[in-house]
Amino acid sequence: MAKFETQVVETDLLILGGGMAACGAAVEAAYWAKKNGLKVALVDKAAVDRSGAVAMGLSAINQYVGLRDGANSVKDYVDYVRNDLMGVTREDLVANIARHVDSSVHLFEKWGLPIWKDEKGAYVHEGRWQLMINGESYKVVVAEAAKNALLQDGVGQIFERIFIVGPLMDGDRCAGAIGFSVRENKIYVFKAKATLAAMGGAVHVFKPRSTGEGLGRAWYPPWNSGSSASFTLQAGAEMTCQEVRFIPVRFKDAYGPVGAWFLLFKSRATNAMGGDYMVERKAELDKWVPYGHVKPVPANLRNYLGMLDVMEGKGPLSMRTEEALQKIADQYKDDPKAYKKKAKELESEAWEDFLDMTISQAILWAATNVQPEERSSEIAAAEPYFIGSHSGASGAWVSGPPDLQTDETRSQYFWGYTNMSTVKGLFCAGDASGASSHKFSSGSHAEGRIAAKSAIKFIVENKAAPSVDQSVIDAKIAEILKPLETYEQHKAETTDPEINANYIKPRMFMFRLQKIMDEYAAGVTAQFKTNKAQLERALELLAFLREDSEKLGAASLHELMRAWENVHRLWQAEAHVRTILFRDETRWPGYYFRADKPQLDDKNWHVFANCRFDPKSGNWEMKARPILHVFPQPKEHELLGG
Numbered sequence: 001m002a003k004f005e006t007q008v009v010e011t012d013l014l015i016l017g018g019g020m021a022a023c024g025a026a027v028e029a030a031y032w033a034k035k036n037g038l039k040v041a042l043v044d045k046a047a048v049d050r051s052g053a054v055a056m057g058l059s060a061i062n063q064y065v066g067l068r069d070g071a072n073s074v075k076d077y078v079d080y081v082r083n084d085l086m087g088v089t090r091e092d093l094v095a096n097i098a099r100h101v102d103s104s105v106h107l108f109e110k111w112g113l114p115i116w117k118d119e120k121g122a123y124v125h126e127g128r129w130q131l132m133i134n135g136e137s138y139k140v141v142v143a144e145a146a147k148n149a150l151l152q153d154g155v156g157q158i159f160e161r162i163f164i165v166g167p168l169m170d171g172d173r174c175a176g177a178i179g180f181s182v183r184e185n186k187i188y189v190f191k192a193k194a195t196l197a198a199m200g201g202a203v204h205v206f207k208p209r210s211t212g213e214g215l216g217r218a219w220y221p222p223w224n225s226g227s228s229a230s231f232t233l234q235a236g237a238e239m240t241c242q243e244v245r246f247i248p249v250r251f252k253d254a255y256g257p258v259g260a261w262f263l264l265f266k267s268r269a270t271n272a273m274g275g276d277y278m279v280e281r282k283a284e285l286d287k288w289v290p291y292g293h294v295k296p297v298p299a300n301l302r303n304y305l306g307m308l309d310v311m312e313g314k315g316p317l318s319m320r321t322e323e324a325l326q327k328i329a330d331q332y333k334d335d336p337k338a339y340k341k342k343a344k345e346l347e348s349e350a351w352e353d354f355l356d357m358t359i360s361q362a363i364l365w366a367a368t369n370v371q372p373e374e375r376s377s378e379i380a381a382a383e384p385y386f387i388g389s390h391s392g393a394s395g396a397w398v399s400g401p402p403d404l405q406t407d408e409t410r411s412q413y414f415w416g417y418t419n420m421s422t423v424k425g426l427f428c429a430g431d432a433s434g435a436s437s438h439k440f441s442s443g444s445h446a447e448g449r450i451a452a453k454s455a456i457k458f459i460v461e462n463k464a465a466p467s468v469d470q471s472v473i474d475a476k477i478a479e480i481l482k483p484l485e486t487y488e489q490h491k492a493e494t495t496d497p498e499i500n501a502n503y504i505k506p507r508m509f510m511f512r513l514q515k516i517m518d519e520y521a522a523g524v525t526a527q528f529k530t531n532k533a534q535l536e537r538a539l540e541l542l543a544f545l546r547e548d549s550e551k552l553g554a555a556s557l558h559e560l561m562r563a564w565e566n567v568h569r570l571w572q573a574e575a576h577v578r579t580i581l582f583r584d585e586t587r588w589p590g591y592y593f594r595a596d597k598p599q600l601d602d603k604n605w606h607v608f609a610n611c612r613f614d615p616k617s618g619n620w621e622m623k624a625r626p627i628l629h630v631f632p633q634p635k636e637h638e639l640l641g642g
């Protein structure tokens with residue numbers, strides 16, 4: 001096997017990931033590190049300019065509270081998020097992000113992001129909380145500010161194309177991370193006083209709808225593979241909401257977003273018979289009260305009503321683009337010139353929505369001769385993803401802000417440093433922190449800033465650097481490189497390198513994981529349904545897969561990355577299955593349905609379902625944590641979210 005050199009990097013704050021949360025963290029950390037004479041290192045598996053979920057750009061900023069105009073209050077946002085998540089949310093965390101998010105958006109604008117404005121100079125809203133942007137270069141703009149902050153004053157270093165495999169621990173304190181370059185034979189050992197995990201969520205844990213020729217096409221970016229969850233789990237951190245996956249309804253086959261269509265263009269979605277499931281199936285919502293009566297209807301329930309149509313054979317569902325655009329243009333029908341101008345404007349907005357963030361959807365439209373003003377497009381529920389920053393909620397259980405705790409919440413939600421996990425020195429933000437959904441790109445950036453500031457406080461107050469035994473590091477290096485060695489050792493024992501009795505290639509490993517999750521853990525082919533027996537079978541099969549992970553074989557650095565990506569997916573999968581099994585009810589139909597427990601059980605399960613992997617014993621612990629309120633609760637008839 002080729003030789004690998006090892007580079008040791010010692011820093012104060014280590015930021016893992018280069019996405020929205022990490023870029024926010026970099027800006028804030030640079031400021032506070034400079035003031036305190038500290039160093040920061042940021043490590044991304046890709047190139048920060050185009051890494052993470054925002055790589056392709058976005059066409060909207062989904063969280064803007066509008067505090068300076070008095071448009072909404074922080075409590076309004078908390079109510080909206082709690083209702084959308086069927087009552088399961090950490091109000092302290094959501095409020096903390098909501099009170100900071102507008103300033104991230106104002107920074108984006110200052111850094112050059114074009115936000116749509118109306119004739120009066122006010123932001124153009126897609127919906128109550130969402131702003132329209134010309135966002136093709138969103139990530140480049142945000143990354144540039146992060147790089148400038150870290151590099152210009154010499155406080156930081158940026159490492160790109162380094163894949164982080166796992167944590168380094170000093171007893172129960174996180175002491176940094178270990179990973180490898182995906183471009184050269186080099187192991188990186190990062191030693192740090194505090195570590196901030198911000199490596200996004202996970203895709204391809206479940207079998208995707210697009211297989212074979214379309215494999216790799218998904219709503220969520222294929223390069224986020226559960227590294228945040230596996231990192232925090234391996235460190236022994238308590239995790240929350242691991243059952244709350246996200247299933248977005250998207251334009252079929254190229255995953256174009258629907259938000260602009262539903263909110264900005266006010267489009268309907270109808271079934272094959274022309275029926276509107278949001279109208280025809282309204283009575284179903286009564287079964288999920290009080291959340292079924294909330295406005296807007298929670299995302300999972302909106303999904304569920306459409307799924308019921310599909311399960312009854314009334315698919316496909318269609319976004320009525322032609323009808324929506326016509327309706328808007330019709331407002332100008334008495335003035336032919338204005339009508340023509342509006343129709344052109346709508347046509348270009350419709351295309352730009354995709355060109356700004358899901359280019360493949362525009363390509364699919366072009367390739368299949370779709371003109372949205374003439375013809376509707378199919379939509380479908382995607383395969384499940386783990387993205388705690390969007391409408392899912394999975395992530396680490398983190399300490400909340402001190403000033404937002406009540407006498408009741410303080411003992412449950414606060415342990416010293418905002419956004420620190422239950423592991424000392426390990427902070428989380430964005431998709432890495434749980435129970436604080438609907439932060440999206442802007443809120444993840446704001447949460448990264450919050451977490452970085454808190455991590456710097458931790459470093460200032462905990463000056464002694466943690467240490468890690470060299471023998472532990474040596475063992476980790478051997479473990480990381482093992483797939484290369486296994487392949488090298490056995491590659492001659494086959495005529496087809498993809499198939500070998502002595503190793504399993506990452507691709508095959510991923511297929512096996514996806515099949516288990518799809519069939520037993522409520523994937524697409526199981527129509528998003530599962531039960532206790534199926535989940536137990538999934539756990540049995542996942543245990544065999546974990547045994548076989550020791551036989552992963554990798555022919556190149558690229559495959560070595562693929563191997564570890566899939567081990568990370570396996571961690572995410574196991575946490576997910578265990579937590580769906582633990583929560584003995586169905587709370588989020590439309591995300592998953594426990595057919596043996598087909599109802600909401602607010603009496604027993606209005607709680608957070610948390611889990612923890614104990615790195616010492618190798619056992620998993622499941623724990624229910626109380627849902628406590630920071631704000632007065634609305635009465636049922638006041639559940640208006642927005």
Ligand code: SFD
Pocket residue numbers: 016017018019020021022043044045046048051052053054058059060061062063162163164165198199200201219220221223224225227228257258259357389390429430431432439440441442444445
């Ligand atoms: O509407 C490692 N999101 C949207 N947010 C919006 O505000 N507006 C939209 O219009 C949004 N749309 C949208 C969105 C997401 C996706 C996937 C699509 C469309 C198609 C949500 C946001 O994008 C999301 O909330 C944030 O990006 C979350 O931020 P963060 O930082 O938690 O995750 P990231 O940005 O994906 O970054 C992850 C980083 O980690 C790196 N990484 N680095 C080292 N080692 C490893 N092992 C690593 N594994 C991952 C990544 O490279 C990346 O830098 S809408 O259509 O829904």
Ligand code: AMP
Pocket residue numbers: 062127130248257258259260262263296297299302391
């Ligand atoms: P999406 O494109 O589905 O990710 O949606 C973008 C934003 O619009 C998110 O904040 C969603 O929660 C919200 N959204 C999408 N569809 C609807 C809808 N039908 N009603 C209310 N909010 C929606």
